[in-house]
Amino acid sequence: MTRLRPALLGLALALAPAAALAQSAPAPLIALSCAGCHGPAGAGEGSVPRIAGYDREAFVQSWAAFRANERPASIMNRIARGFTDAEVAELAAYFAALR
Amino acid sequence: MTRLSRRAFALAAGTAGLSLAAPGVLHAQSTGRLVVIGGGFGGASAARYARIAFPRLDVTLIEPKATFVTCPYGNLLLAGERTLPQITHSYDGLKARGVRVVQDWADGIDATAKTVRLRGGQTVPYDKLILSPGIAIRWNAIEGYNEAAAEALPHAWVPGAGEQTTLLRRQLEALPDGGVVGFAIPPNPFRCPPGPYERISMVASYLKKHKPRAKIIALDAKDAFSKQGLFQDAWNELYPGMIEWVPLNKDGRVTKVDAREKVFETELGTRHKVDVGNVIPPQSAAKIAIDAGLTNETGWVPVNPLTFESVRARDIHVFGDANIGQVMPKSGYIANSTSKVAVAAAAAALEGRPAPGPTVYFNTCYSHVGDEYGISVVGVFRPTETGFAETPNSGGVSPRGPLAQQREQRRLEALYADAWYASITKDAFS
Ligand SMILES: Cc1cc2nc3c(=O)[nH]c(=O)nc-3n(C[C@H](O)[C@H](O)[C@H](O)COP(=O)(O)OP(=O)(O)OC[C@H]3O[C@@H](n4cnc5c(N)ncnc54)[C@H](O)[C@@H]3O)c2cc1C
Numbered sequence: 001m002t003r004l005r006p007a008l009l010g011l012a013l014a015l016a017p018a019a020a021l022a023q024s025a026p027a028p029l030i031a032l033s034c035a036g037c038h039g040p041a042g043a044g045e046g047s048v049p050r051i052a053g054y055d056r057e058a059f060v061q062s063w064a065a066f067r068a069n070e071r072p073a074s075i076m077n078r079i080a081r082g083f084t085d086a087e088v089a090e091l092a093a094y095f096a097a098l099r
Numbered sequence: 100m101t102r103l104s105r106r107a108f109a110l111a112a113g114t115a116g117l118s119l120a121a122p123g124v125l126h127a128q129s130t131g132r133l134v135v136i137g138g139g140f141g142g143a144s145a146a147r148y149a150r151i152a153f154p155r156l157d158v159t160l161i162e163p164k165a166t167f168v169t170c171p172y173g174n175l176l177l178a179g180e181r182t183l184p185q186i187t188h189s190y191d192g193l194k195a196r197g198v199r200v201v202q203d204w205a206d207g208i209d210a211t212a213k214t215v216r217l218r219g220g221q222t223v224p225y226d227k228l229i230l231s232p233g234i235a236i237r238w239n240a241i242e243g244y245n246e247a248a249a250e251a252l253p254h255a256w257v258p259g260a261g262e263q264t265t266l267l268r269r270q271l272e273a274l275p276d277g278g279v280v281g282f283a284i285p286p287n288p289f290r291c292p293p294g295p296y297e298r299i300s301m302v303a304s305y306l307k308k309h310k311p312r313a314k315i316i317a318l319d320a321k322d323a324f325s326k327q328g329l330f331q332d333a334w335n336e337l338y339p340g341m342i343e344w345v346p347l348n349k350d351g352r353v354t355k356v357d358a359r360e361k362v363f364e365t366e367l368g369t370r371h372k373v374d375v376g377n378v379i380p381p382q383s384a385a386k387i388a389i390d391a392g393l394t395n396e397t398g399w400v401p402v403n404p405l406t407f408e409s410v411r412a413r414d415i416h417v418f419g420d421a422n423i424g425q426v427m428p429k430s431g432y433i434a435n436s437t438s439k440v441a442v443a444a445a446a447a448a449l450e451g452r453p454a455p456g457p458t459v460y461f462n463t464c465y466s467h468v469g470d471e472y473g474i475s476v477v478g479v480f481r482p483t484e485t486g487f488a489e490t491p492n493s494g495g496v497s498p499r500g501p502l503a504q505q506r507e508q509r510r511l512e513a514l515y516a517d518a519w520y521a522s523i524t525k526d527a528f529s
Contacts (some may be wrong), residue, residue, distance in 0.1 A: 026152045029443055031435040035526040037519050045525070050507025057249035075463065075475055075497070075513040080494030087459065091323075099160030 030087055031094045042095050052098035059092035131449035133442070134180040134204045134225035136387060138190060140161030140169075141231030141419030141434035142398045149197040149229075153446040159199045159223060161215065162190070167528070168258040170291065171431055172520055175467060177268050178301040183261045192529040193516045196492045205232075208391040210412040227445035229411075230393075230400075231419035231434060233257070236289050237398070240381040241283065241356055248358035252376040256290060270375045271302060276310035281363050281373030283353035284319040285381045288399070288431045290420050292325035293476065295379055297466035300330065303338040304469050316371060318363055320352040325428070326466065326476050326496050330365035333468040336502055353378070384421035391415075399423045404482035406444035406454055408435060415450075416441040420521055427480050427487050432462045435523055457482050459490075465516035472502075473512030 027041070035041070037048050044050030051059070065071035065079035073080075083091070108354040111232045133149055133156045135142045148162045167188045175181040190200045204218040209229065215223045236254060238245050246250070253270070274280065280302055284295045299317055306313040323328075323346075334342045345351040355364040356378060363371045363378075383389065383398030393400045393409050402409055407416045418424075418441050419434035427433050437460055444454045460480040465473050474497045479490040496503065497512060 014371075029440060029455055029458040030137045032148070032439045033432075033459070036432050036435055036461070036464060036523045037515065039522045040529070045522040046520065047514040048518040074508055074515065075477055078477045078493065078495050079461075079463075079479065082461075082490040083459065 028090055028094055031091055034091070034095075039096055051095045052076055054092075054095050056092045056096035057093060063088045064094070110287070113302065124430070128155060129157045130180060130446075131226040132157045132159070132224060133227050133229060133445060133449075134223055135160045135229040135231070136162075136208075136215065136386070137230065137232040137419070138167055138193075138200070139165070139231060139419065140523070140527055141233075141438045142433035143188075143190070143193060144435040144441050145229045145231060145418075145438040146193055146198045147527060147529070149442045149446065150193075151197055152439075152443070153379065153450070154197075156446060157199075157450070158197070159201060159206065159225075160190070160193060161201050161203060161205050161217065161223065163202060163204045163218075164260065165202060166190070166260075168261040168264075169431070169520075169524065170256070170258055170294070173255065173258060173264045174301040175296070176264055177255075177271060178305040180301075182263060187261070188524055188528040190528070199376065201365050202296065203521055205387050206390075208387070208415070210391065210415060213414065226414070226449055228415045229438075229441060229445065230388060230415055230417045230421065230487050231320075231438065232421055234382040234420045235389070237381045237383055241353055241378065243356045243358060244378055244380055248356060249378070251358040252356060252378045254378055254380055255369075256294075256379050256382075257501060267375070267377055271305060271503075274306075274310060274313060274375050278310065278312065278314075278374035279360075279372070280304065280306070280315045281371055281376045282315070282317040282319060283356070283363055283376070283378045283380075284321070284324075284351075285379055286320040286347075288429060289379070289382050291464070292428050292430075292437045293330075293464055293466045294409075295319075296324055296326070296330045296407040297413065298344060298377070299337075299344075300466070300468035304332065306341065307338055313341070316373070317344045318351045318353050318365060318371065319344060319346050319353045320345045322348050325464075326474055328499055329474045329496055330466075330468065331473065332499060337469045337472070353456065365407070376508065382420075384417075388417065389420045393417060395423075397423065404486055405440075407441035414445075416445055424487060426489055427460060427478065428462060428464065430462055430464050431523060432464060432519075433460065435526060436461045460487065463519065465512060465519055467513060467516060471513050472509045473514070473516045474509070475512055475516075 038051050040044040042052035066076045135146045148156045168184045172186045205215050206218045207216040251262045253267040255267045350365045350367045352366045353363045384394050398424045402422045407418045409415045418437040420429040462478040465475045476496045477494040479493040480487045
């Protein structure tokens with residue numbers, strides 16, 4: 001996953017944004033709905049935490065805790081129950097790879 | 100071939116100069132022309148995602164408005180807690196990403212020739228068409244409720260440039276204390292199932308502060324509604340005695356309105372005189388989807404649940420409020436999350452890859468019901484042979500219970516609702 005430093009990003013956008021963007025691995029479809037609350041690419045927004053760069057193991061563990069209602073939650077507990085272990089692993093791998 | 104038609108399009112659309120400046124078209128090798136009709140929650144999300152995930156696609160967005168006013172948070176505008184600029188979004192972010200934005204109406208689709216006819220006279224060719232035009236109001240489905248009547252009894256359900264929502268706000272400001280605010284609420288399916296009840300709550304919140312003797316009557320064409328228990332608990336606790344909700348089985352369905360006298364008349368002939376009246380009328384898919392022959396007898400567009408391709412026309416993907424998405428709600432969140440599946444399916448076909456396998460469709464709808472008081476419903480859906488199904492044992496609504504016990508939950512959900520709004524509008528327009 002190639003990331004551009006912010007200083008370079010502006011230049012790259014001005015010159016060849018599509019080429020620059022093409023270098024990043026596309027996000028798995030399943031991860032894209034998270035953007036609705038956690039912001040594009042899991043960057044976080046307001047009171048909703050950033051999940052980009054979240055440690056992979058910790059992600060899987062937090063998810064399991066949400067699912068079992070063992071971690072304080074307002075809505076993630078309701079969401080967590082709807083995803084399979086394989087799906088959670090895919091989400092964990094994707095968000096862990098984002099910087 | 101592709102190159103030629105793109106040049107031809109640029110000339111025809113009179114955007115040759117513009118398109119040179121648009122980075123997306125600097126690509127020598129385009130893998131196809133993706134044309135998006137409608138720059139709302141679904142269409143803007145689709146165009147933005149297409150540029151990020153499939154940078155070799157040529158992306159054109161057709162949208163008549165220069166800026167987009169969201170329905171979400173329009174209810175907070177009614178309460179005086181948001182301003183119009185705060186819920187208005189420009190297309191500059193999409194332009195900077197290389198989306199060619201054409202400010203015009205799509206007047207017709209030729210699914211055989213694969214072209215879109217614009218009101219301005221141009222014809223735009225596509226390889227894949229992405230259609231997210233939202234809803235149309237069924238004028239006169241309630242007798243007397245036509246476009247002229249909406250100037251007196253606003254619907255405020257299709258935001259346009261914000262005229263309808265600001266009109267309703269002005270009427271609420273002019274309401275005398277002790278006046279009556281009436282709501283006419285349609286049967287299912289319609290845009291945003293919790294929307295009318297969030298609106299009732301936000302109007303009640305405003306009235307409680309500024310016109311505490313005013314009353315609300317909500318006439319409903321249904322016997323049950325989204326997050327009903329949570330809403331009614333909140334109304335009893337926050338606005339006791341202020342809101343009367345009349346379900347279908349108590350003669351709640353409004354069949355006729357008198358815009359001059361401001362009267363709502365129900366099925367059994369009861370006449371309710373109101374001072375301010377909000378008519379949320381029955382709806383269908385937007386006109387362009389009907390005109391293109393994509394809708395069935397329900398007035399909505401049947402689609403393949405894996406790809407959102409129309410079952411009536413190849414290479415046209417329809418999502419957002421216009422399609423038949425049951426059991427998924429007609430929400431901005433669903434429009435955003437399903438737009439990406441449709442784009443991925445379209446791009447795969449253009450680039451000669453197999454369509455993406457079944458994935459998860461996701462929805463969270465927050466509603467504000469009072470100060471620091473938010474509630475939500477969550478849904479995790481998957482495609483089936485015939486449509487969409489809720490994933491068993493998942494999702495659901497916020498926990499019920501008295502405010503004294505749930506204060507922190509309600510406060511957090513109100514905060515998260517604001518973050519949701521910021522996130523999703525970024526994911527569509529930035
Ligand atoms: C009061 C209210 C509150 C809401 N609150 C929420 C909420 O909290 N959360 C949530 O998820 N959802 C909410 N919604 C629902 C949400 O607004 C819709 O589900 C969402 O806008 C649907 O997206 P869409 O892309 O289908 O349509 P829209 O967002 O309406 O976009 C359609 C676009 O297509 C354009 N268009 C139409 N016809 C043509 C044509 N022929 N040519 C070119 N362009 C065309 C229109 O100008 C428009 O810009 C709310 C709705 C209302 C009314």
